[in-house]
Amino acid sequence: MAFVVMPEAPLAVWLEALRAQIARAPGFFDARPVIVDCAMLTAGTEGVATLLADLEACGISVIDVENAAAIPGADPWQRRLVGGRPAGVVEIKPAEVAKPVAEPAAPSLPGLIVEDHVRSGQSIVFPKGDVTVIGSVSSGAEVLAGGSIHIYGALRGRALAGAQGFARARIFCNRLEAELVSIDGFYKTADDMDAEVRGAAAQIRLDAGRIVIAAQR
Amino acid sequence: MAKVVVVTSGKGGVGKTTSTAAIGAALAQAGDKVVVVDFDVGLRNLDLVMGAERRVVFDLINVIQGDAKLHQALIRDKRLENLSILPASQTRDKDALTSEGVAKVIAELREKFDWVLCDSPAGIERGPALAMHHADIAIVVTNPEVSSVRDSDRIIGLLDSKTERAQRGERVEKHLLLTRYDPVRAARGDMLKVEDVLEILSIPLLGIIPESQEVLKASNVGVPVTLNAPETAPARAYADAVRRLRGEAVPVTIPQERRTFVERLFGRRVA
Numbered sequence: 001m002a003f004v005v006m007p008e009a010p011l012a013v014w015l016e017a018l019r020a021q022i023a024r025a026p027g028f029f030d031a032r033p034v035i036v037d038c039a040m041l042t043a044g045t046e047g048v049a050t051l052l053a054d055l056e057a058c059g060i061s062v063i064d065v066e067n068a069a070a071i072p073g074a075d076p077w078q079r080r081l082v083g084g085r086p087a088g089v090v091e092i093k094p095a096e097v098a099k100p101v102a103e104p105a106a107p108s109l110p111g112l113i114v115e116d117h118v119r120s121g122q123s124i125v126f127p128k129g130d131v132t133v134i135g136s137v138s139s140g141a142e143v144l145a146g147g148s149i150h151i152y153g154a155l156r157g158r159a160l161a162g163a164q165g166f167a168r169a170r171i172f173c174n175r176l177e178a179e180l181v182s183i184d185g186f187y188k189t190a191d192d193m194d195a196e197v198r199g200a201a202a203q204i205r206l207d208a209g210r211i212v213i214a215a216q217r
Numbered sequence: 218m219a220k221v222v223v224v225t226s227g228k229g230g231v232g233k234t235t236s237t238a239a240i241g242a243a244l245a246q247a248g249d250k251v252v253v254v255d256f257d258v259g260l261r262n263l264d265l266v267m268g269a270e271r272r273v274v275f276d277l278i279n280v281i282q283g284d285a286k287l288h289q290a291l292i293r294d295k296r297l298e299n300l301s302i303l304p305a306s307q308t309r310d311k312d313a314l315t316s317e318g319v320a321k322v323i324a325e326l327r328e329k330f331d332w333v334l335c336d337s338p339a340g341i342e343r344g345p346a347l348a349m350h351h352a353d354i355a356i357v358v359t360n361p362e363v364s365s366v367r368d369s370d371r372i373i374g375l376l377d378s379k380t381e382r383a384q385r386g387e388r389v390e391k392h393l394l395l396t397r398y399d400p401v402r403a404a405r406g407d408m409l410k411v412e413d414v415l416e417i418l419s420i421p422l423l424g425i426i427p428e429s430q431e432v433l434k435a436s437n438v439g440v441p442v443t444l445n446a447p448e449t450a451p452a453r454a455y456a457d458a459v460r461r462l463r464g465e466a467v468p469v470t471i472p473q474e475r476r477t478f479v480e481r482l483f484g485r486r487v488a
Binding site for chain 1: 371378416
């Protein structure tokens with residue numbers, strides 16, 4: 001799926017809003033093809049000549065320009081893509097940029113300690129804080145915590161940390177063979193994990209909207 | 218003090234009924250008073266494997282519903298007089314089992330026997346739940362393959378939460394019985410290794426029963442393999458498992474078929 005961005009005049013403000021959006025979610029445009037629609041621009045708009053270079057500088061890979069009459073030099077790109085269908089609008093409003101996002105307070109209650117293995121089909125749900133599992137979490141089992149999750153055995157099932165919106169939550173396990181890990185709603189399935197982290201002791205955290213797995217052999 | 222043992226697995230077809238019969242017979246051979254109880258109401262098989270199918274008059278459901286007395290439903294084994302079987306009903310379904318009825322029957326059996334072996338149906342619903350409810354000991358029968366191991370893991374979770382002992386805050390003693398194990402295929406990586414299964418399930422190992430034609434042969438003639446062919450590898454494995462169950466410290470090995478010198482020379486099997 002390709003994204004369509006629709007720049008508006010004044011371009012300086014629009015680009016600022018775009019950069020702020022990227023700062024909030026750095027992974028947003030990664031490896032995504034982007035189409036620039038210039039319907040809102042005219043040839044006289046200030047900064048239009050450098051627009052493509054500016055977008056590229058933001059890490060956006062432009063694959064096509066629509067309504068390219070406004071941008072000098074964009075003609076060779078035009079009409080390479082046909083048969084596209086619109087799929088919805090993501091609006092980036094300049095007004096939103098200034099608003100700081102309030103981080104939910106860290107859960108402060110004492111954690112839950114599970115003395116035994118969490119067996120297949122069992123589910124440990126503790127939205128108030130950290131969960132520590134002394135045994136292993138089996139395939140088909142899940143642990144859901146409002147805070148971080150510590151597993152002293154192997155993690156073979158699912159672990160969902162920071163489940164009520166706490167991005168600083170982490171997951172620790174002595175052996176990573178998880179089916180799925182999730183922090184603050186962002187998740188990664190076994191299929192998307194690198195082969196070299198499988199079976200290793202691992203720390204899993206969230207870095208700017210992306211699940212990062214650090215393994216220790 | 219009688220011990221109630223549930224033979225369970227979650228998954229079907231892994232060898233619960235065969236193992237119940239073989240272990241029941243071996244316990245009886247050791248001199249204990251044993252009853253094997255078929256909980257698989259509607260799909261009963263234990264009577265066939267024990268060779269008692271032609272003598273069934275009353276069954277577990279008749280006893281639970283008060284249509285028959287317990288001693289009328291118990292069938293004494295023809296080979297071992299201290300071994301009895303309580304068959305399941307084939308014409309009813311598992312809804313006919315009531316928890317009060319099962320509790321009453323188990324309590325009565327506890328008074329008469331040293332070992333009450335309950336052959337659980339597959340699954341995790343009412344039938345298996347009632348079969349495991351009164352257990353002191355659980356034998357978890359597992360094949361060395363991933364789906365069986367995961368189902369066993371699920372059953373272990375239920376043993377730790379849903380049984381009478383768990384509800385009293387005590388634990389059910391759990392043992393792993395690894396059946397249909399083929400060392401050649403495990404070495405080739407076609408099968409989970411013993412240590413992999415133990416690592417995942419982390420319960421003590423009761424025994425490893427090798428894959429063998431003898432098990433099928435014994436089931437077909439209706440004699441537990443421990444009686445039908447006591448010198449074969451699976452029978453010796455079951456016998457060792459029973460000695461461990463009775464508290465003896467027997468090192469775990471995988472019994473191999475004994476072959477004569479000539480067989481060794483010429484009878485090299487093609488895997």
